[in-house]
Amino acid sequence: MHDKPETGLAPAMRRHFLEELRAVNAVSARFGLTLSEDAMQELAHARTRALIDHGRVELGESAVRAVIEGFCDSPFLLQEDYEETLAELVDAFYYFKNACGDQIADDELILAMRERYDAYDGSVDAVTGTTLEALCRARRLGEEDDGDGDGEDEIDDE
Amino acid sequence: MEMGRTRLTTNEPAYPAPADLSARTQQPEEVLKLLQERVARHTMGDSTSVPLDTARRLLEGILYCIDLDGRFPSPDMPRDAPLSQRWQAGVKQAKRLAKRAKLLYLDARRQSPPVVNTAFCETLDAIGPFFRAYDADFFAQEMPCSFDYPLCQPVPDALLGAEYLLDYLRRWLAESVFLRAFPAAALRPLYERYYGDYVDLLVNLYLPAAEMAALCALAGKPARLLALDANELTALGRRLARADADAARADLLGAADRALIDLGVGGALPRETLRQTALELLTRLRAANVECNEKNT
Numbered sequence: 001m002h003d004k005p006e007t008g009l010a011p012a013m014r015r016h017f018l019e020e021l022r023a024v025n026a027v028s029a030r031f032g033l034t035l036s037e038d039a040m041q042e043l044a045h046a047r048t049r050a051l052i053d054h055g056r057v058e059l060g061e062s063a064v065r066a067v068i069e070g071f072c073d074s075p076f077l078l079q080e081d082y083e084e085t086l087a088e089l090v091d092a093f094y095y096f097k098n099a100c101g102d103q104i105a106d107d108e109l110i111l112a113m114r115e116r117y118d119a120y121d122g123s124v125d126a127v128t129g130t131t132l133e134a135l136c137r138a139r140r141l142g143e144e145d146d147g148d149g150d151g152e153d154e155i156d157d158e
Numbered sequence: 159m160e161m162g163r164t165r166l167t168t169n170e171p172a173y174p175a176p177a178d179l180s181a182r183t184q185q186p187e188e189v190l191k192l193l194q195e196r197v198a199r200h201t202m203g204d205s206t207s208v209p210l211d212t213a214r215r216l217l218e219g220i221l222y223c224i225d226l227d228g229r230f231p232s233p234d235m236p237r238d239a240p241l242s243q244r245w246q247a248g249v250k251q252a253k254r255l256a257k258r259a260k261l262l263y264l265d266a267r268r269q270s271p272p273v274v275n276t277a278f279c280e281t282l283d284a285i286g287p288f289f290r291a292y293d294a295d296f297f298a299q300e301m302p303c304s305f306d307y308p309l310c311q312p313v314p315d316a317l318l319g320a321e322y323l324l325d326y327l328r329r330w331l332a333e334s335v336f337l338r339a340f341p342a343a344a345l346r347p348l349y350e351r352y353y354g355d356y357v358d359l360l361v362n363l364y365l366p367a368a369e370m371a372a373l374c375a376l377a378g379k380p381a382r383l384l385a386l387d388a389n390e391l392t393a394l395g396r397r398l399a400r401a402d403a404d405a406a407r408a409d410l411l412g413a414a415d416r417a418l419i420d421l422g423v424g425g426a427l428p429r430e431t432l433r434q435t436a437l438e439l440l441t442r443l444r445a446a447n448v449e450c451n452e453k454n455t
Contacts, residue, residue, distance in 0.1 A: 009186055057213035059194040063206040097207060105204035 017044055017062055024065045028072035032079060039083040046087035054094040063106050064090050070110035076122020085124050089113065092128040099132040112136055188241040192220050195242075200296055215297055222299035222318060223248025252294035255320035260289050262327035271337030273345045277360045281307035288323060309333065310364040311431050332427040333364035339421035340367060344384040368435040371421065376413035381420045398440055399447030406444070410436045 021040045028034060035043065047064055051057065067089055071077055077085060096109055104112075112135045113127050119138070120126030127135075196216045197208050208216070224241060227248035231237070235247050263285055270282075284303050291302035299318040305326055310333060313325045337345065345367060349356035352366040371381040376398075377390050386394070398406045414436040418429055 009190055012187075051207065055210045056207045057197075057210055058207035059190065059197055059213075061206050066206070094207065097205065098209065102201070102205055102208065102212075106206060107204075 013059070014044060016060075017047070017064070020062055020065050021068075024068045028068055031072045031077075033072050033077060033082050034079070035083060035086075042083060043086055043090070047090055050091040050094045053091070054098050056094050056097065063093060063110075066106055066110055067093055070107075070114050071117065074114065074118055074122065076118060078122075088124045088128055089117075092124075095128075096132050096135065100136075104136070112138070185241055189217070189220060192242055192245055193217055196220060196296065215300070218299050219297045220245055223252060223294075226251045226298070226321075249294050249298060252298040252320055255324050256289065256292050256294060259320050259324040259327055262324065262331060263289070266327055266330050266334065269331060269334045269338060271334050271345075271363060272340065272342035273337070273349065273356075273363065275357050275359070275361065275363060277307045278363065281305055285323065285327075292320060294320070306360065308360065308362050310362045310368065311434055328427060329431065332425070332431045333362075335425070336371075336421070336423055336428050336432065337363060337367055339423050340382060340384060344382060348384050364431075365435065368432050369439045371417040372410060372414045372432065372436040372439065375417035375420060376410060381417035395443055395447070398443050403444070406440055407437065410440050 018040055021035060021043065025034050043064065047062065064086070068086065071089065092113065093109065096113070100109070116127050116130060116135055116138060117123070193213070193216060196219070197213065200212070200216060201208060223245045225248070227235070227244045230251045232247045235243065266282060284306070288301070288303040293300070298320070301319060301322055309326065309329045311329055313322055313329065317325050348366050348370060349363070353359055353361050356363070367384060370384045370386070373386060373391070373394055374381045374383050377386055377394055379386070398410065401409065411433050414432045415429070418424070418432060
């Protein structure tokens, strides 16, 4: 028995998103980072969950592509935890978009997240566990953190 | 009221009432494309995503403009034109309506009744910023101002955006034109009897004057008097309550028309507003009479 091809808007948007990921895979591959088809499906789920959780709507091109392009040349991003890291960064990205009331452009925000990520030697927790203010302050002032994670602005004290 | 059509608000012909926005989901792919384009413009390309509420408002704006184009079709727009063109025509129509509303607003500012109250003045002031804040390109369905002053015959809830404001101002002017036919000295004692503190309360200034003018005409007195003694009022109440429903209705509508002639007030909307107000008074009087009879038996 053949599966009926999916029709409708949601599957079309999902297919478009997966095509975007395949295209950006070619870019990240230059840095030794690729997503398998399964990983892409997982990331698609993670993105949908994040959008729902944060009450946001994304049509057309996705910010996930920009997140991948913004992080793939980080020396701290490794293939082993590439998929998991991306899912966390995407969730944090939409969280920060809300937190800034859409006052920060996608590119600016990704740049700030990337700087934080690198400053903490590739710690996703350093990105997801900080506040928007700290993220932006560091970017604006070009602050050099020592990466010990004991800053005042840390949300996650564990 | 005829289903699916708004009531006459001016001398213009009635036009179809807006449909429920949530019901219009034909051509979802085209709507989605339009929404995508609107989101990109709204964020100026800075963001691929928007909060759910913003997306909802943008979508409502698109659907509203498409609906507007359907209700005010442009003669050179074929009915099978792409949705994006129909939306664009709707945006233009919304802007045209806003311009017409601005003319009415300037008129409303010039035509204040001889007696006003705080809510009346504050609402008029609050409408001013509407024209700067109204954003037909993105949120044509929204009304960026508040309308605190209650009209005697309120705007239908189905109207949105500049359409709502336009209708509100038409009704406002119809009420103001009527009130301007009276001297302040006749209005003030009437309001004091009817409302007490008519200056600071959130009350409609037209209603007492309209009812009393119609009753004065019914009693064969000049409408401009705006006063009847207790015996006259009781007699009129009994006459209207006991008469056959159709006869009472015809009696009061005739009185409303005579009052307008007496006052020198013309125009379809002032006439319709006074007739409607008179009929509502009749309904209340007859209901009160039934209640009174039930208590007595």
